[in-house]
Amino acid sequence: MKYLLIIHNNPALLGSLPKEELDAMMNAHEPFQQALKESGELVGFVALADAADSRVIRVLDQVPAVTDGPFVEAKEYLAGFYVVDCDSFDRAVELAGRMPEARYQGVEVRPVLAESGLGA
Template identity: 45%
Template sequence: MKYLIMMYPNAAVMDALSEEDRNAVFQGHGEFMTKIKESGEFVGTVALGGPEESSVVRVRGGVPAVTDGPYAEFKEFVGGYYVIDVKDRDRAHEVAAMIPDAAVEGLGIEVRPIVFSDDVSA
């Protein structure tokens, strides 16, 4: 079963960490990816730009209009995600718990099953 594991960075939480702790979180992602690649559970990952870099496209009267900024106001936002392929939901939670952000007070990892994809790798 494939799962989407989403990370929600929070600048205030990350800024409150020491430089050493922040670096440990960032480096921990490399270690995490190595582990799940070795287990064969890694499908892919994406790191996203921040909401301040986003734009919204709406079509009104057949004319597209583009506005700067995120679709909704944000305090927390999806900063990136992993796609994994594991035997069950319990294993998805085990894998999510291995992501360094999960151990940081004020951050969390969201786990959602992928119910449809037309991309065979996702």
């Protein structure tokens, strides 16, 4: 079964970390990815640009309205995700707990119900 391991970033939290700690968190993704490749559980991953570079499109009265992102007023924003293929939800939760961000903020685990283009 495939699972999405969703990374939410909080700019205030990340901005409060010492540079060395932030760099260590970001650099920890490479060995995490390598371990998932070796176990055969990595389907793919996506790192997203800063939420300030996003736009939100809503159709109001049949007219598209474009505003600067992120999607909603929130302290956190979607920063990226991994797609893993593992034996159980418990294993996906275990993997999420190994992600560098899990030491600082929540990593959401969500089962994938349908897919296209994810190596199926």
